[in-house]
Amino acid sequence: MSESPERLLAMPGAGRSLDSLVSLAVALGAEETGGFSPTERALADDAKGAPGTSEVRSMRALIRSGQDPLGDMYCSIRSPEQRRPLGQTYTPRLIIDAMVRWAADQGEPVRVVDPGAGSGRYLLAAAKRFRNATLHGADIDPLATLMLRANVAALGLGDRVSVHLGDYRALTLPEVAGPTLYLGNPPYVRHHLISPEWKAWLTATARERGLDASTLAGLHVHFFLATAQHGRAGDYGAFITSAEWLDVNYGKLVRQLLLDGLGGQSLHVLDPEAAPFADATTTGAITCFKIGERPNSMKIRRVGTVEDLGRLSKGRNISRQRLAESSRWSVLTRVTPKLPTGYVELGELCRVHRGTVTGANDFWVQRGPTPELPDSVLFPAVTKARELFGAGTRLDSVEALRRVVDIPVDLDTLDVFERKQIDKLLRAARSRKVHEGYVAANRKAWWSVGLRAAAPILATYMARRSPAFVRNDAGARHINIAHGLYPREEMSDAILDRLATFLHGTVSLTEGRTYAGGLVKFEPKEMERIAVPSLDMLAAGGAPA
Numbered sequence: 001m002s003e004s005p006e007r008l009l010a011m012p013g014a015g016r017s018l019d020s021l022v023s024l025a026v027a028l029g030a031e032e033t034g035g036f037s038p039t040e041r042a043l044a045d046d047a048k049g050a051p052g053t054s055e056v057r058s059m060r061a062l063i064r065s066g067q068d069p070l071g072d073m074y075c076s077i078r079s080p081e082q083r084r085p086l087g088q089t090y091t092p093r094l095i096i097d098a099m100v101r102w103a104a105d106q107g108e109p110v111r112v113v114d115p116g117a118g119s120g121r122y123l124l125a126a127a128k129r130f131r132n133a134t135l136h137g138a139d140i141d142p143l144a145t146l147m148l149r150a151n152v153a154a155l156g157l158g159d160r161v162s163v164h165l166g167d168y169r170a171l172t173l174p175e176v177a178g179p180t181l182y183l184g185n186p187p188y189v190r191h192h193l194i195s196p197e198w199k200a201w202l203t204a205t206a207r208e209r210g211l212d213a214s215t216l217a218g219l220h221v222h223f224f225l226a227t228a229q230h231g232r233a234g235d236y237g238a239f240i241t242s243a244e245w246l247d248v249n250y251g252k253l254v255r256q257l258l259l260d261g262l263g264g265q266s267l268h269v270l271d272p273e274a275a276p277f278a279d280a281t282t283t284g285a286i287t288c289f290k291i292g293e294r295p296n297s298m299k300i301r302r303v304g305t306v307e308d309l310g311r312l313s314k315g316r317n318i319s320r321q322r323l324a325e326s327s328r329w330s331v332l333t334r335v336t337p338k339l340p341t342g343y344v345e346l347g348e349l350c351r352v353h354r355g356t357v358t359g360a361n362d363f364w365v366q367r368g369p370t371p372e373l374p375d376s377v378l379f380p381a382v383t384k385a386r387e388l389f390g391a392g393t394r395l396d397s398v399e400a401l402r403r404v405v406d407i408p409v410d411l412d413t414l415d416v417f418e419r420k421q422i423d424k425l426l427r428a429a430r431s432r433k434v435h436e437g438y439v440a441a442n443r444k445a446w447w448s449v450g451l452r453a454a455a456p457i458l459a460t461y462m463a464r465r466s467p468a469f470v471r472n473d474a475g476a477r478h479i480n481i482a483h484g485l486y487p488r489e490e491m492s493d494a495i496l497d498r499l500a501t502f503l504h505g506t507v508s509l510t511e512g513r514t515y516a517g518g519l520v521k522f523e524p525k526e527m528e529r530i531a532v533p534s535l536d537m538l539a540a541g542g543a544p545a
Contacts (some may be wrong), residue, residue, distance in 0.1 A: 005218050017077045018143075025070060025146040027056045028063075029153030036149070037143045037165045061155040064127075064460055066093075070314025072146040073105070086141055091185045091240060092431050094284070094306045099238040100125050102266075102312035103181050103493045106236050109133050110178030113230070115168035115393055117185045119147035126183055128156055136163040138171050169201065169226040182230075182237030186223035198222065199266045206253055209261065214250035223244060223321060224254045228261045233292030236265075238312070243285035246329040251447040259324055263293030266315050267300045269333045288312055292392035296320050301334040320342035321488060322347050323529070331525045342537045347528025349499070349535060350485040354461070354524055355478035356381075356451050358404065359393055359439025364404045365428060365479070373425065374418040374471075378403040379451055385460045388482060393504055395458065396473045404477060409445040422447075452476045456491075457500045462524040469503035471496065483524060495538045502532060 026044050030036075051059075062069045073088055078088075103109070103126070110133055112126040117137030127135055135157070139145050145165045152161045164171060173180075193201070199215040202222055206213035213225070217526035220241040227237060246269070258264030270284040299315030318332050326332060338347070346352070357455030358364040363384050366373070374391075382388060387401065399539055407422055408414065414422060426447055429435060440446040454475040460467045461483050469485075478484055487496070532538075 016202060017073075019074055019306060020047055020051065020281050021070065022143070022146060023049055024051050024059055024073075024270040026055065027051050027062060028147050028150035030149035031152075031200065033149040033158045033161070033163060037142070037145075039165060040146055040149075043142050043146065056222075058536070060154045063151055068119055068121055068124075068151070070150055071121065074119065074143065074147060078221065082405035086187060086189070087237055087543055088118060088141070088144070088187060092306060092455075093121075094309065095240060095284075096121055096125050097314055098309040099183060099240065099288075100129050102238055103183060103236070104129055104288070105276045105311070109181035109236075111136065111173075111176050113173065113180055113182050114138070114184040115171075115182065115227065116184055118144050118164070118185075120151045122184045123148070123161065124151055124155065124157075126181065127155070127381045128158065128179070128458075134162070134176075135161045136164060136171075136173065137161065137166045138166060139400065140167055142164070143260060169198065169222060171226075171230065173230060179483050180231065180235040182235065182239070183363070185240050188242050189219035190539060191218055194219060194222070209258050209522070211253055212255045218242070218244075219251040220507060221254055221278075221493055222249060224257055224262065225414065228257050231262075231291035235291040236289065237291070237467040238286060238288045241286055245281040247327075248284065255323070255329065257287060257319060259286065259299070260294055261291070263289055263290040263295055264298045264490050265293075265295065266312055267329070267333070268309065268312055269300075269302045270306065270309075271302065271342060272282050283442040293319075296374075298323060300329070300332050309485045319348060322350075325351060326395060326525060328525070329531075331523075334529070339531050342534050343531045345528060346485075346503075346530045346532045347525070348488070348527075348531065349491075350487050352459075352527045353455070353484050353486060354451060355480045355482050355484065356449055357439050357480045358438045358449050359443075360434045361479070363432065363434050364405045366405060372402060373405065373421055374414070376418065377405055377407050377422065377504070379406055379477045380474070380485075381451065382458060382482050385463060385468075388458055388460050388470050389463075389465075391468070391470050393501065394471045395476060397473045398476050401476055404449060404479060406449045406451045406477075407445075407447045409448045411447075426519050428480065452484060453477075453486075455486055456496050457485035457503075459483045459485060459503070459522075459527065461524075461527065462519060464507050464519055465525075466520060469500050469507070471500045483522070483527060491535075492539075495535070498541070499532060500537045503530070514517065 021043060029046060029052065058068055075090055093509060109130055111472040112123065112130060112133050113136045114122045115138055117123055117139045122136055123135050123137045126133065137148050142165055147162050149163050152158055201215060202225060203213045203215065205225055245254045263286045268286040297319050299313065299317050301315035303309055323329065358362050366378065370378060380401040381404040383402050411422065413417060429447065434440060435446045443450065454477055456472055457469060458478055459469045460481060
């Protein structure tokens with residue numbers, strides 16, 4: 001993926017300014033650092049002109065004062081559009097400082113690795129903070145490694161820093177006795193610019209770890225996986241990337257790695273308005289991790305400005321269970337009012353699941369007596385929100401409820417008489433093309449609705465009034481007009497009663513999402529954000545008066 005020197009020097013916007021950049025890097029001592037490659041040598045030899053002594057002296061002074069004049073110069077020469085194919089965005093100092101500070105709070109690494117080093121902003125900050133660590137910076141762009149080498153030479157760090165012109169995924173690191181810190185801003189490159197060979201590497205490597213990977217994943221996802229491969233138990237790291245992996249399907253690999261392998265510690269999401277990168281409008285995510293750990297929870301928060309980052313140990317603890325169950329992590333970062341003392345989010349006590357989608361209510365929901373079907377496939381269920389609103393605080397009878405037909409996936413479990421009844425029903429379903437509907441066609445068996453078990457608490461989730469929370473004494477099932485609250489651990493009837501009573505009398509429309517016309521909706525993960533008394537408080541009698 002490395003560009004030839006001729007192509008680099010011929011790119012639009014390069015011209016004399018790019019010559020000047022390369023010449024400055026050479027004058028600052030880039031060639032004097034170890035491992036100078038033939039590609040870098042050719043690029044240096046092709047540059048024309050030489051900077052004056054005063055310019056070199058001035059540049060060296062800026063570098064030693066902690067600035068990155070070469071990186072700034074490069075960003076002024078190459079537009080964001082020109083840098084995009086290599087995924088090059090340069091990180092502001094405040095973000096780097098916050099990430100290095102978090103790393104320092106974890107201890108002293110013996111080695112620091114930056115997977116996409118660029119001009120070396122992360123490595124140089126780490127070199128200053130961790131004075132006994134060796135440092136490794138990798139990049140596929142020889143212009144970047146020339147700038148990094150020049151900075152290393154200007155700071156007199158040549159004996160500590162190894163510069164690798166090459167792909168981080170193929171990097172070979174020597175064994176060390178002690179922890180390695182992985183730190184940086186992995187390049188953001190979309191999947192269509194990634195070669196088929198590296199896409200194959202992603203899927204094969206993930207499969208070896210028992211994980212699934214999508215070839216639609218961007219390069220930053222590759223780098224998370226490569227870090228899990230390079231790292232050893234006791235290593236740790238902090239990366240800033242685009243936040244899209246929080247929600248998209250291909251980001252599942254990163255989410256799984258953070259729960260098993262990379263050991264996610266905290267996640268800090270920067271709103272686009274915070275402008276984490278000067279040349280890219282994106283939601284940034286800083287992810288802190290400890291390799292080899294299997295965390296019980298992660299700290300998660302959303303940050304409005306870069307200045308608000310502070311220490312990266314802050315955030316709300318989100319349990320491993322909730323993280324593993326959620327396919328969209330961004331909802332967990334939304335700002336909520338501070339929880340009162342003794343309160344937790346509902347999601348810490350219960351999973352909230354929307355009811356099953358039948359795909360054809362007019363067929364699978366039976367209204368009235370159905371003697372032509374066996375009782376074993378008929379389940380009394382809440383199929384209208386008004387059934388919960390009308391129940392008050394307790395649903396104690398199923399007499400007024402409709403029955404949902406839920407046939408086993410394996411029809412051979414039915415006896416001969418039941419099978420005849422079901423076969424007749426399925427013929428009727430086919431004549432009405434029920435089996436061709438989208439939902440039915442995507443089920444394991446098109447005839448099996450797959451109702452969830454009865455939830456001890458049922459809730460409405462879309463209305464122009466506050467949701468109803470109802471104790472399900474009757475053991476009714478529910479379809480997708482209601483949510484079911486399923487305790488994460490066993491709760492007594494008394495505790496469930498107190499929880500339902502609290503929710504029924506406390507939750508207001510303001511906690512949901514309002515649509516046009518005043519309709520308010522609570523998605524499952526939004527309902528899990530509702531503040532409720534802790535389990536201990538409920539066991540002691542509920543919320544204080």
